[in-house]
Amino acid sequence: DAGVIQSPRHEVTEMGQEVTLRCKPISGHNSLFWYRQTMMRGLELLIYFNNNVPIDDSGMPEDRFSAKMPNASFSTLKIQPSEPRDSAVYFCASRGTLAGELFFGEGSRLTVL
Amino acid sequence: GENVEQHPSTLSVQEGDSAVIKCTYSDSASNYFPWYKQELGKRPQLIIDIRSNVGEKKDQRIAVTLNKTAKHFSLHITETQPEDSAVYFCAAGGGGSNYKLTFGKGTLLTVNP
Numbered sequence: 001d002a003g004v005i006q007s008p009r010h011e012v013t014e015m016g017q018e019v020t021l022r023c024k025p026i027s028g029h030n031s032l033f034w035y036r037q038t039m040m041r042g043l044e045l046l047i048y049f050n051n052n053v054p055i056d057d058s059g060m061p062e063d064r065f066s067a068k069m070p071n072a073s074f075s076t077l078k079i080q081p082s083e084p085r086d087s088a089v090y091f092c093a094s095r096g097t098l099a100g101e102l103f104f105g106e107g108s109r110l111t112v113l
Numbered sequence: 114g115e116n117v118e119q120h121p122s123t124l125s126v127q128e129g130d131s132a133v134i135k136c137t138y139s140d141s142a143s144n145y146f147p148w149y150k151q152e153l154g155k156r157p158q159l160i161i162d163i164r165s166n167v168g169e170k171k172d173q174r175i176a177v178t179l180n181k182t183a184k185h186f187s188l189h190i191t192e193t194q195p196e197d198s199a200v201y202f203c204a205a206g207g208g209g210s211n212y213k214l215t216f217g218k219g220t221l222l223t224v225n226p
Binding site: 058 | 114157204213218
């Protein structure tokens with residue numbers, strides 16, 4: 001298996017632009033997580049899905065952030081409009097069992113100018 | 114929700130010495146406690162985990178201990194090597210119907226040759 005696949009790996013954009021991050025979980029995994037990593041706040045859970053259904057989005061910072069999982073093999077995290085404080089590495093991770101190992105993607109490094 | 118505190122934030126040891134990182138958690142329902150290693154610019158990867166029905170687990174040079182009564186768990190690395198230098202994260206979660214993992218802020222371990 002290729003593991004969790006994220007795109008783009010790097011994104012540089014200007015304030016106010018829309019940003020879409022994409023994730024393909026490991027085949028057969030039924031839980032998908034979006035984390036944001038910054039030096040100040042560490043790894044923060046933004047939202048997670050189980051069987052394509054959003055279970056907990058309490059970590060989504062504000063209405064500018066939205067996430068979807070239209071099917072078991074694809075998820076998006078959208079920021080509209082983006083702001084400089086959104087600059088971070090965004091990780092997608094998937095999990096095959098209720099309490100099993102979390103597999104992370106390579107991350108998407110976002111820079112908002 | 115779950116809150117995980119991790120200490121110390123930085124740790125510097127000489128090659129061959131032992132390193133200990135400690136975490137506390139708040140939710141007594143949590144029953145899964147993994148440790149992740151993240152090298153610079155890379156994704157976090159699982160190195161060892163422990164479940165609440167076990168007090169200690171060992172894998173070669175690394176070991177994890179869990180005290181459910183006190184709600185704390187620790188990572189022990191013996192005979193440290195320069196390649197152990199990385200950021201280490203503890204996490205807690207998996208209790209009940211809660212699939213999510215809450216991470217500590219991380220410990221930057223530096224092993225000096």
